[in-house]
Amino acid sequence: MSQPQYLTGQREALQEFLSKYDIFLFDCDGVLWSGDHLFDGTVATLEFLRASGKRVVFVTNNSTKSRKDYCKKLEGMGIPATEEEVFGSSYSAAIYISRILPQRHPELKSKPKVFVIGESGIEQELDSENVPHIGGTDSSLRRLGINPEDYTKIAAGDPSVLDPEVGVVLTGLDFHFNYIKMCLAYHYIKRGAIFLATNIDSTLPSAGALFAGAGTMAAPLTMMLGGTEPVALGKPSQAMMDAIEGKFKFDRSRTCMVGDRANTDIKFGLEGKLGGTLGVLTGVGTKEEFTEGDTRPHFYVDRLSDLLAAKEA
Numbered sequence: 001m002s003q004p005q006y007l008t009g010q011r012e013a014l015q016e017f018l019s020k021y022d023i024f025l026f027d028c029d030g031v032l033w034s035g036d037h038l039f040d041g042t043v044a045t046l047e048f049l050r051a052s053g054k055r056v057v058f059v060t061n062n063s064t065k066s067r068k069d070y071c072k073k074l075e076g077m078g079i080p081a082t083e084e085e086v087f088g089s090s091y092s093a094a095i096y097i098s099r100i101l102p103q104r105h106p107e108l109k110s111k112p113k114v115f116v117i118g119e120s121g122i123e124q125e126l127d128s129e130n131v132p133h134i135g136g137t138d139s140s141l142r143r144l145g146i147n148p149e150d151y152t153k154i155a156a157g158d159p160s161v162l163d164p165e166v167g168v169v170l171t172g173l174d175f176h177f178n179y180i181k182m183c184l185a186y187h188y189i190k191r192g193a194i195f196l197a198t199n200i201d202s203t204l205p206s207a208g209a210l211f212a213g214a215g216t217m218a219a220p221l222t223m224m225l226g227g228t229e230p231v232a233l234g235k236p237s238q239a240m241m242d243a244i245e246g247k248f249k250f251d252r253s254r255t256c257m258v259g260d261r262a263n264t265d266i267k268f269g270l271e272g273k274l275g276g277t278l279g280v281l282t283g284v285g286t287k288e289e290f291t292e293g294d295t296r297p298h299f300y301v302d303r304l305s306d307l308l309a310a311k312e313a
């Protein structure tokens with residue numbers, strides 16, 4: 001397996017690297033920022049790339065925000081962006097549910113609703129595709145524990161707690177995850193609902209450390225279901241890559257994926273047969289993973305702003 005080329009501090013190698021690509025797909029968490037902490041030089045680097053005629057698309061697995069929310073976050077951090085330049089796992093899942101799934105599962109016509117475990121980003125993107133949904137940020141589900149009547153009603157399939165029109169369960173990063181949501185999702189799936197996830201990242205980088213990722217919302221269901229894994233629509237899913245290519249019509253050979261996580265971002269770029277992948281060491285991935293792991297980027301740098309060294313003096 002080839003060794004990735006380390007580019008930090010290598011002006012000529014960085015210039016040659018940049019000359020290979022017209023479009024950069026940018027992961028967000030762990031590359032541009034850690035939570036709400038913007039990494040130094042991020043704005044200058046994106047401005048440099050855009051001034052050099054490069055196209056920038058933000059491709060994030062973070063399903064808590066919609067494209068509109070991400071535009072606000074990016075603008076707030078001094079990074080101009082349009083909704084057209086943002087592609088998140090919530091949007092990828094919403095497109096899949098509204099446009100791909102009905103072709104494969106005609107039975108969903110009578111079960112159009114999605115039971116959501118996740119935050120507002122998923123609800124907004126399902127709304128953008130006119131997909132009806134329940135759960136999510138519903139305050140009646142943001143409670144601790146479970147009542148005796150919950151047990152009896154769920155066990156009996158009472159339609160007042162198990163909506164008979166739910167045909168899909170979609171999990172994503174949920175900061176209000178709890179027992180009742182898990183039990184409802186399990187019973188929907190046992191009753192035939194299709195098990196999907198926006199993404200199954202194990203951890204979430206924030207404040208320079210790691211926290212529970214979206215995958216930890218799906219994992220308990222997989223255990224309860226005896227090992228059944230969800231179909232995940234975020235990176236590295238090629239359904240997401242195909243949707244992005246369909247929207248931006250880019251030349252894959254002239255496109256580079258920039259990310260901090262080997263098993264999502266780098267795998268996404270490699271399996272998508274992009275012209276290149278660049279790992280950055282400011283998020284989840286480590287130098288050992290990038291240089292000795294099973295999924296290695298073509299290139300890697302310590303931090304995104306190292307690309308600025310390519311600028312002519």
Ligand SMILES: O=C(O)[C@H](O)[C@H](O)COP(=O)(O)O
Nearest residue numbers: 028029060061062204213214
């Ligand atoms: O747990 C998660 O959902 C992920 O850690 C997080 O959302 C990753 O976001 P990305 O690095 O793809 O921007």
Ligand SMILES: [Mg+2]
Nearest residue numbers: 027029030260
């Ligand atoms: Mg990331």
